[in-house]
Amino acid sequence: MPEPQLTVAELSESGLLARIFPRLNNGSEQGTSLVLGPGDDAAIVAVPDGRAVVSIDTQVQDQDFRLEWANGYRTTGFDVGWKAAAQNLSDINAMGAKATSMVVSLTLPPETLVAWVEDFADGLSHAIHELGARGCSVAGGDLGRGRELAVTVAILGSLAGKPPVLRSGARNGDTVALAGTVGWAAAGLALLESSQRADTLTPEQRTLVERQCRPVPPLAAGPRALESGATAMMDISDGLVRDGIRMAAASGVVLNLDPAALKELAIPLLPAAELLAADPMLWVLGGGEDHGLLATFPAGVQLPPGFAAIGSVEALAATESTGVNIAGMPADAVGWDHFAD
The missing domain is CATH 3.30.1330.10 (PurM-like, N-terminal domain)
Known part of the structure; x- marks a missing residue:
């Protein structure tokens, strides 16, 4: 010692x-x-x-x-x-x-x-x-x-002899799925930067702080997604929307996210949101550093363990550009940028 x-x-x-x-x-x-x-x-x-x-x-x-x-x-x-x-x-x-x-x-x-x-x-x-x-x-x-x-x-x-899963393979009709968490690390960061003393936090709030300091990426999910035929995949390090926009641009498509699925993702963030009078959906959409996986799978394919459906992939309309929609409406490009933020 x-x-x-x-x-x-x-x-x-x-x-x-x-x-x-x-x-x-x-x-x-x-x-x-x-x-x-x-x-x-x-x-x-x-x-x-x-x-x-x-x-x-x-x-x-x-x-x-x-x-x-x-x-x-x-x-x-x-x-x-x-x-x-x-x-x-x-x-x-x-x-x-x-x-x-x-x-x-x-x-x-x-x-x-x-x-x-x-x-x-x-x-x-x-x-x-x-x-x-x-x-x-x-x-x-x-x-x-x-x-x-x-x-x-x-x-x-x-890769053990297998082809890699790239960002650029999402196709019209694919299911958009998530493994791991989103928003937890961002909620933890907000607690760390608040005036609420660390030693007064509840266990649920401390868990969010821990996810900022010690993220838990779902490492078993990546190889499982490859084996299950994932068409595109990427790490969510800068936020669901910002990274989703990157996948959409690489694939030439639109990712349309389901509002009901997003609301479910916000539920674990409520202990921090209520304490800080914050909107947990902003953490879900823009929070990075959870290091979950955003992936797309062919329609009808059973999602591998650890993944949950959060939307679908759509082809571009004639006047549309790539990006992320929520219930058909464009989502703002919220998320982390090392030089802009």
């Missing part, structure tokens, strides 16, 4: 790595993908399928998370590690693939506590294991010094 106030500036890079490495890959199934792991100049990863699904994502302090929120909640290293793993695993999931390995770049201010970094490694490892990506290994990464905390994860996945 490190001294509680020991900082990274008081350790060498090798000393810090020696504390991190034993915490990584805890419980993961060391499959055939990782040939050479951490410790050399580069990792070696096998690609049995001949194709590698690749994604990368970054979290930056005060842009993607705060160390202390307005309501008093303190973001832990475990939170940041978990979220770094979850959001990248979700991107691989959205292609119908399974994650095989990741590399992690961590930028640390010198005053960062060693205990925080160890907690980060634990969060990363536990997310891989508990979210169900046990065949994924941490192959290596990089440590650097900077003014603010920043985490970048690059991840590889395998």
Whole structure:
């Protein structure tokens, strides 16, 4: 156990790595993908399928998370590690693939506590294991010094010989379906940024905060969707409407969402909405970071476990452009944009 106030500036890079490495890959199934792991100049990863699904994502302090929120909640290293793993695993999931390995770049201010970094490694490892990506290994990464905390994860996945599910395959008559949740992380973010103290929240409200800090992407749903013939699929990271517009544009169609299904999605958000006098539908339509899956399936196909129908795909009318409708009316492009928001 490190001294509680020991900082990274008081350790060498090798000393810090020696504390991190034993915490990584805890419980993961060391499959055939990782040939050479951490410790050399580069990792070696096998690609049995001949194709590698690749994604990368970054979290930056005060842009993607705060160390202390307005309501008093303190973001832990475990939170940041978990979220770094979850959001990248979700991107691989959205292609119908399974994650095989990741590399992690961590930028640390010198005053960062060693205990925080160890907690980060634990969060990363536990997310891989508990979210169900046990065949994924941490192959290596990089440590650097900077003014603010920043985490970048690059991840590889395998399609196991199957074709990927793209955003561009939605067809007229398809069923639009959702796996996972929408709006929970956005409701949690609103609670974190409110004046309602974290220690006064109800269990239901705390669950929403947890989904912002530790999202739970439905990793089993992506491969199931591929096996069930999904025509299009994507991760909902920036909001149901914004990401739906992207799928519609890629496919050249309109996604028409069912108001009754959307109202059902808003019900779990009521504990936060009532407390903050907010409209939960705005979180359903515009809230990101739940990392659920938006997918389309041929009409009449039984949806795989974990998916629920929320609308249908329609061909473009002569004067219509691609986008998302709700009961036939265009939905506003609400959602997260890193540069516009």
